[in-house]
Amino acid sequence: MLVLDRVGKTYPNGVRALDGLSLAVAPGEILVTIGGSGCGKSTMLRAISGLDTPTQGKVVLDGTVITAPHEKIGIVFQEPRLLPWLRVADNVGFGLEQYPKAQRRARVAGALDRVGLTEKARVWPRELSGGQAQRVAIARALVPRPQVLLLDEPFSALDAFTRADLQDHLLDLWADFKPTLVMVTHDVDEAIVLADRIMVMRPRPGRVYEEIACDLPRPRDRQSAAFDFVKRRVLAALDRSLDRAVVTDDGETRAAAGGGLWW
Amino acid sequence: MTAGVEQAELSQTAPKAGSARVLRPALGLLLPVALAVFWEIAVRMGLSNGRLVPPPSVIWNTFADLAATGELEQHAFATLWRVGWGFVFGVAAGTVFGAVAGYSALTYRLLDPTLQGLRAVPSIAWVPLFILWFGIFEASKIILIAVGVFFPVYLGVMGAVMSVDRKIVEVGRIFRLSGLAMVRRILLPAVLPAYVLSLRAGLGLGWMFVLAAEFLGASTGLGFLLIDGQQLGKPAQIVAAIVAFAILGKATDWLLVLVSSAFLRWEDRFART
Numbered sequence: 001m002l003v004l005d006r007v008g009k010t011y012p013n014g015v016r017a018l019d020g021l022s023l024a025v026a027p028g029e030i031l032v033t034i035g036g037s038g039c040g041k042s043t044m045l046r047a048i049s050g051l052d053t054p055t056q057g058k059v060v061l062d063g064t065v066i067t068a069p070h071e072k073i074g075i076v077f078q079e080p081r082l083l084p085w086l087r088v089a090d091n092v093g094f095g096l097e098q099y100p101k102a103q104r105r106a107r108v109a110g111a112l113d114r115v116g117l118t119e120k121a122r123v124w125p126r127e128l129s130g131g132q133a134q135r136v137a138i139a140r141a142l143v144p145r146p147q148v149l150l151l152d153e154p155f156s157a158l159d160a161f162t163r164a165d166l167q168d169h170l171l172d173l174w175a176d177f178k179p180t181l182v183m184v185t186h187d188v189d190e191a192i193v194l195a196d197r198i199m200v201m202r203p204r205p206g207r208v209y210e211e212i213a214c215d216l217p218r219p220r221d222r223q224s225a226a227f228d229f230v231k232r233r234v235l236a237a238l239d240r241s242l243d244r245a246v247v248t249d250d251g252e253t254r255a256a257a258g259g260g261l262w263w
Numbered sequence: 264m265t266a267g268v269e270q271a272e273l274s275q276t277a278p279k280a281g282s283a284r285v286l287r288p289a290l291g292l293l294l295p296v297a298l299a300v301f302w303e304i305a306v307r308m309g310l311s312n313g314r315l316v317p318p319p320s321v322i323w324n325t326f327a328d329l330a331a332t333g334e335l336e337q338h339a340f341a342t343l344w345r346v347g348w349g350f351v352f353g354v355a356a357g358t359v360f361g362a363v364a365g366y367s368a369l370t371y372r373l374l375d376p377t378l379q380g381l382r383a384v385p386s387i388a389w390v391p392l393f394i395l396w397f398g399i400f401e402a403s404k405i406i407l408i409a410v411g412v413f414f415p416v417y418l419g420v421m422g423a424v425m426s427v428d429r430k431i432v433e434v435g436r437i438f439r440l441s442g443l444a445m446v447r448r449i450l451l452p453a454v455l456p457a458y459v460l461s462l463r464a465g466l467g468l469g470w471m472f473v474l475a476a477e478f479l480g481a482s483t484g485l486g487f488l489l490i491d492g493q494q495l496g497k498p499a500q501i502v503a504a505i506v507a508f509a510i511l512g513k514a515t516d517w518l519l520v521l522v523s524s525a526f527l528r529w530e531d532r533f534a535r536t
Contacts, residue, residue: 051433069437081434085452085529094448095438124529 001026001062002048002148002180008056008205009043017043019205020057027147028178032195034185034234036242040206041184045150048182049075061148074146074179078153080133082125088112088136089121095144111139114173131162135169142173149174151183155190164222167193171218188238192230193220200234202241209241317499325499326506329488339507341483345401346473346515349408350466357413357465358458361420375421382414386472390479404476411472412465419461423454456530459523463516470512485511 002025009018018040025031033041046052048059050069059066061073074095082091093108112118115135125133134154141149151170155163167190174181185191191198195214202209212233216226299319306313313321329335364374389410390403397403427450435449477486485504492500 049437051436069439071439075437077430077433079430081430083431083434083449083452085455087529094434097438097444126529 002182003060004044004048004057005060006057007044007047007054007059009040009047009052010055016205018047018054019207021207022057023199023208025148025180025182027180030174030181030183030194030196031199032183032185032191032197033199033201034188034191034238035201035206035209036203036238038206039201039203039241041201042152043206045075045152045182045184048148049073049150051075071144072147073150074141074144074148075150075152076134076137076141076154078156080125080130080137082128082133082136082140084125086125087121088117088123088125088128091125091136092139092143094140107143111143114176115139115169131158131166134158134166138166138170138173142176142179145177146179148180148182151181153184153186156186163187163190164193168219170194188231188234189222191234192216192227193222198230198234200237200241210237212237315498317502321499322502322506325497326503329500329503335503335507338483338485338488338504339511341481341487342473342477342485343511345404345408345476345484346466346469348405349473350412350469352405353409353412353465353469354416354462356409357416357461358420360413361417362424364417365421365424371421371425378414378417386410387475390475394479399480404473404481407476408469408472411468415464415468416461419457419464420454423457423461424450427453455523456527459519459527462523463519466515466519467512470508470515474508 004021004023007018007021007023008016010016017038021040021044023031033044035041043052047054048066050059050066050073053067061070064070066073082088083094086094089108089112092111093104096104096107099107109118109121112121115138117132117135117139120128120132120136125136128136134157138154155166158166170181171194181194183191183194192214198212198214199208200210200212201207212230214230216224216230220227302313302316303318303320305311306318317325326335329338360374360378364371364378386407389407393403393406397406431453432445432449435445440448473484474486474489477484478490481487485507488504488507489501492498492504
């Protein structure tokens with residue numbers, strides 16, 4: 001169980017990026033966070049990952065307070081962040097140094113197979129497309145079998161086709177050993193395709209505005225009426241979180257202009 | 264129809280591109296070769312006695328004579344030996360100090376002002392002191408060369424370490440790399456391209472400083488050959504020594520590039536050749 005206990009983050013320049021965020025994420029749950037810019041989504045992920053320490057409150061994973069990067073917590077960033085001097089296979093195996101070579105090789109081969117990039121194992125990162133590079137980054141984060149995987153807008157730099165493809169792929173990988181996923185996105189459709197629970201945040205200071213359960217059966221049809229219904233609820237919550245005028249809040253609101261992407 | 268035209272154009276341009284690859288570098292040779300030929304003819308025709316500026320044939324003969332007696336080999340080896348050791352020491356010190364200064368703001372503030380101050384000293388100014396301290400033989404020469412090599416390497420390493428991408432370092436942090444593992448697996452490979460550049464700059468300066476060292480009292484070395492040629496009025500020997508410098512300098516730089524390129528194959532360079 002991943003627990004955030006009144007986590008707050010005030011930067012040295014006085015900006016309160018996060019204010020008293022409390023949250024519990026069950027093992028295997030997929031939590032997707034969405035919200036306008038500056039609402040502390042990335043700050044929250046960085047606090048969970050242990051890359052940054054919160055100025056108030058604490059992050060606890062199964063009774064352990066997280067103050068530094070932890071072996072049970074992996075992260076995929078917005079950019080693939082592959083190490084350009086390592087071939088794809090060595091990038092995937094980067095977190096497996098402590099294992100014997102044969103075991104490492106077997107696990108890397110398995111992970112590359114799962115992301116469909118076996119034939120790219122000996123290739124340099126610069127030779128990959130954006131989508132392929134991000135798949136390698138996901139494989140690298142998943143291969144040590146983390147209990148929690150954090151995803152910071154991982155698909156936002158990709159084109160729509162690749163993005164939808166990788167969303168399905170991510171669910172597929174998740175099903176292998178069902179880690180807890182905590183994901184940040186701007187994309188409402190993406191949130192609804194993936195999430196068990198959608199958390200809408202509001203900015204200045206960053207805090208939870210509304211939580212929306214999302215229990216549509218998987219695989220989720222992006223064209224279905226049920227999907228559309230949840231989407232309207234999320235969009236309405238987003239609108240309200242930013243103090244925009246809306247008609248009602250029971251899901252029968254008019255869709256916000258633009259729809260799909262929320263910037 | 265159009266395909267046929269394209270075919271014809273292609274078959275015309277293809278050999279052109281091939282010959283251009285040979286011709287383009289040759290273009291750079293045109294001017295020096297023309298000048299050499301002009302001077303050779305001018306001296307042969309008696310337009311100049313060629314005493315102060317010897318014609319190419321005389322230089323070639325001097326070069327061949329020096330090589331035949333083994334003198335050239337001996338002097339070149341002495342110089343190469345000094346540059347080699349000076350380079351090794353300069354690179355070692357420059358790398359360590361550069362890495363330490365680049366590592367944190369504190370070490371930077373501690374070290375950099377002093378080193379930048381020392382850098383501002385014209386390096387030849389050290390020579391009297393080095394001779395007092397280390398004698399007039401090899402030690403003072405090697406140390407002077409090492410000083411010359413040190414600064415470009417120090418600057419290059421410090422700048423490279425300071426500008427390592429925070430995002431890449433975070434990947435190392437996520438996988439909980441300890442200090443030493445972070446250096447070995449993230450920082451070192453990340454600074455390698457800039458490091459190679461600074462080594463090349465250092466080597467270039469090493470070749471300059473060996474000359475300064477050999478001017479100040481040496482009985483061997485290409486620098487000695489230069490001074491000797493001046494004192495005995497043998498311009499051909501001077502030019503021959505200069506040519507030897509050019510060849511050795513270029514060869515060592517090429518060797519450095521060749522060795523390092525094996526480690527830099529991952530680089531996403533603008534132009535691959």
